[in-house]
Amino acid sequence: MQIKIQPIFAKESNRLIFILSLSFLFLVDYEIRLNGSSDTPYQGKVEVSIGGMWFAVDEREWDIRDGNVACRQLGYAGAYGVTIADSSSSQKGFTNLRCQGNETSLQQCNHTKMQFSSYSRDAAVTCYGKSFNDIFLV
Numbered sequence: 001m002q003i004k005i006q007p008i009f010a011k012e013s014n015r016l017i018f019i020l021s022l023s024f025l026f027l028v029d030y031e032i033r034l035n036g037s038s039d040t041p042y043q044g045k046v047e048v049s050i051g052g053m054w055f056a057v058d059e060r061e062w063d064i065r066d067g068n069v070a071c072r073q074l075g076y077a078g079a080y081g082v083t084i085a086d087s088s089s090s091q092k093g094f095t096n097l098r099c100q101g102n103e104t105s106l107q108q109c110n111h112t113k114m115q116f117s118s119y120s121r122d123a124a125v126t127c128y129g130k131s132f133n134d135i136f137l138v
Helices: 062-071
Strands: 003-010 016-021 031-035 042-050 053-057 078-084 089-097 108-114 121-128
Touching: 042 089, 053 062, 053 121, 062 078
Parallel strands: 053 089
Antiparallel strands: 003 016, 031 042, 042 053, 042 121, 078 121, 089 108
């Protein structure tokens, strides 16, 4: 919490007035998950938890760098590929996500938070490298 006290002299009343302002800084670490089939926990739509509610990540600007960050945040080695999926909600947790690729969480990437979007597609990813069962033959 930051407290700021600003003195102001009011000429009309010949008094010194103090304005008190409080500001709070909340650093929230967002949880993410992949919403897909239980048979393939390493792939699905990317969702972010904000205030205890889950929201999709908008697919605009979504690329392999974003997917790699999401997969690493979930404990995987990286992203095998990124895709788009039909949306089930117009409310997006993150939009216009632009990761450099070296971030440890999607929250650290440039993005816009919490928007309603008429755009009907969500970001999805396929991750690799968490367990032996997640290895793909190409």
